[in-house]
Amino acid sequence: MNFHTIHHCRQCGTSVEHRVPDDGDTKTRAVCPACGTIHYQNPLNVVGTVPHRDDRVLLCKRNIEPRRGFWTLPAGFMELGESTAEGAMRETREEAGAEIELEGLFTLLNVVRVGQVHFYYRARMLSERLDPGPETMEARLFSEDEIPWDEIAFRTVKETLERFFDDRRRGAFGIHAGDLD
């Protein structure tokens, strides 16, 4: 898990105890012995797009860790105040500066080991203009046989790209839900 242990209470700053709360819960939580606050940690959503134009797909070369220098689809952590679709559009704007029109949800992938759920939407690119942000070294379009398969940053990205080209070949896009180890 990429989650940090909670040492102090968010409400009052007291050192927390790690125990099963007395409210009928069955899991160990960080419980404040002073004010009683129970701190929950839950999975995070990662939202992104598969921006495509003609037979090509847009990838971004990461300028930040983890996996700096590897290629990814535009994606990032979903924020409060936005939907999964809005978050996917925001990340596409921030990381690639691409003008897109969102299509349907395409993959929904659980990565239990790191406590994440990844959502990728298909997105039609409205132009080839790009304006990558500071998190991206370079953004460009790749046809299927140009994809740098050995330099893909994350397995959810690889899985999503494979499904995309498979469905494109079949001529019909589904919604693919599944788990990655």
Add this chain to the structure above:
Amino acid sequence: MNFHTIHHCRQCGTSVEHRVPDDGDTKTRAVCPACGTIHYQNPLNVVGTVPHRDDRVLLCKRNIEPRRGFWTLPAGFMELGESTAEGAMRETREEAGAEIELEGLFTLLNVVRVGQVHFYYRARMLSERLDPGPETMEARLFSEDEIPWDEIAFRTVKETLERFFDDRRRGAFGIHAGDLD
């Protein structure tokens, strides 16, 4: 939002500042002036099922707030260490004690106002045996014309039930993704 303001640092207990971090972020976060920890708050996933048998659907009468006494599909917050599907099965076991076989994802509903994403899976009930947990007053099967529409606990549940009976009438179940205000 049902999120609590962060007052103290999770790592060291110091009072946090609420400001945009210096790392290129654009949003206000709780930042610790002593140890530098940045605290993020993100949407939560709620996972559940539509347990069905013959032409009926299983609902649970809530024994806890919010919406105590109202009817819901079995659902709850996704935990670390489980997938969306595993969480949906766990909640169905905990709240109704139903024996189910999970089918496909059915609805994926954003509720931006409260910072939640709700996932409902279709689930075939393997028997009519039920064993409701402490969070449930009563669990029972309802045919479409018996559903207590005015006593449904949450809008995502109402939306999911409506879609379920509509798709059933059509004879084909889709995956319905959308937003509720």
